[in-house]
Amino acid sequence: MSADVAPVHVLILGGTTEARRLAEALAGAGVGSAPDARPADSPVPAPSAVPSAAPSAAPEAIRYRVTTSLAGRVAAPVLPPGETRIGGFGGPSGLAAWITTHRVTHLVDATHPFAERMSFNASEAAALSGIPLLALRRPGWTPEPGDDWTFVDSLEEAAGRLPGLGTRAFLTTGRMGLHTFAGLTDTWFLVRSVDPPAPPVPPRLEVLLARGPFTLDDERELLARHRIDVLVTKDSGGSATAPKLTAAREAGIPVVVVRRPPVPAGVAETGSVEAVRTWLRTSR
Numbered sequence: 001m002s003a004d005v006a007p008v009h010v011l012i013l014g015g016t017t018e019a020r021r022l023a024e025a026l027a028g029a030g031v032g033s034a035p036d037a038r039p040a041d042s043p044v045p046a047p048s049a050v051p052s053a054a055p056s057a058a059p060e061a062i063r064y065r066v067t068t069s070l071a072g073r074v075a076a077p078v079l080p081p082g083e084t085r086i087g088g089f090g091g092p093s094g095l096a097a098w099i100t101t102h103r104v105t106h107l108v109d110a111t112h113p114f115a116e117r118m119s120f121n122a123s124e125a126a127a128l129s130g131i132p133l134l135a136l137r138r139p140g141w142t143p144e145p146g147d148d149w150t151f152v153d154s155l156e157e158a159a160g161r162l163p164g165l166g167t168r169a170f171l172t173t174g175r176m177g178l179h180t181f182a183g184l185t186d187t188w189f190l191v192r193s194v195d196p197p198a199p200p201v202p203p204r205l206e207v208l209l210a211r212g213p214f215t216l217d218d219e220r221e222l223l224a225r226h227r228i229d230v231l232v233t234k235d236s237g238g239s240a241t242a243p244k245l246t247a248a249r250e251a252g253i254p255v256v257v258v259r260r261p262p263v264p265a266g267v268a269e270t271g272s273v274e275a276v277r278t279w280l281r282t283s284r
């Protein structure tokens with residue numbers, strides 16, 4: 001590689017399926033020299049509109065260095081291809097310092113739609129370090145005919161609405177916010193998470209340790225076996241619908257859906273890995 005060209009170093013803020021898919025897609029694009037990389041001292045364009053994801057017939061010219069960052073919440077994470085680092089950066093300034101030290105050229109915020117703090121940090125750090133940022137977010141869910149969904153803005157609001165909707169709740173909002181439901185003594189909860197939750201937790205609770213994806217048959221069986229009469233979920237999104245939502249519709253079970261927070265102001269957003277690759281080719 002010539003000494004005066006900077007390789008394209010993509011930092012993916014991960015912990016999601018989308019982040020993994022992006023790392024896999026970029027790893028598949030190869031490693032090594034970057035024949036059309038921008039000169040090391042050339043300015044980096046500011047974040048702008050996301051280019052269309054029209055696939056190109058031309059072979060991938062850029063070769064990427066890819067680092068995925070994980071928060072370290074899961075005890076045994078499934079690591080994506082490429083380089084990985086684990087643990088917080090120490091706020092926006094820490095992330096900006098990491099970006100500078102490791103010569104990151106592009107930042108992709110592929111964290112979960114509810115990882116609001118990290119998305120804010122990413123926005124601040126990109127501005128501080130002067131590199132482009134793109135948010136990769138799976139699309140949210142929308143109700144279909146037959147769905148009985150109640151939208152709320154927070155876990156606190158979900159906890160407030162729950163007693164009026166059912167007595168045996170399947171809580172799929174993750175183990176971190178479980179304390180929010182700890183005061184609901186009359187509701188029985190089934191909680192599914194990868195790692196065990198820490199107290200405080202609701203007093204009437206069964207924990208199911210499991211890692212998705214789950215099939216429609218899995219979800220049907222779970223709802224029936226535990227006589228679930230209300231489902232609580234974040235609008236995590238993903239495929240057009242989720243098996244748990246389909247199973248709830250089939251069983252006529254109401255669903256409490258926690259709305260996702262918006263991406264920080266001024267940050268461009270896409271739902272497509274291919275659009276990120278297009279952005280990487282054009283934002284240099």
Ligand code: NAP
Nearest residue numbers: 014015069070071088089090091111112114115116117118
């Ligand atoms: P958060 O509240 O937005 O972030 C809290 C702090 O965790 C951040 O300030 C940052 O610490 C650190 N952090 C978060 N994501 C990180 C990453 N990818 N790499 C390095 N540090 C990270 O985040 P959260 O909601 O706790 O989610 C943590 C992780 O779990 C995220 O990676 C997210 O994609 C994943 N996840 C979250 C959910 C959810 O429902 N929230 C669901 C599935 C997966 P510093 O300030 O020290 O840098």
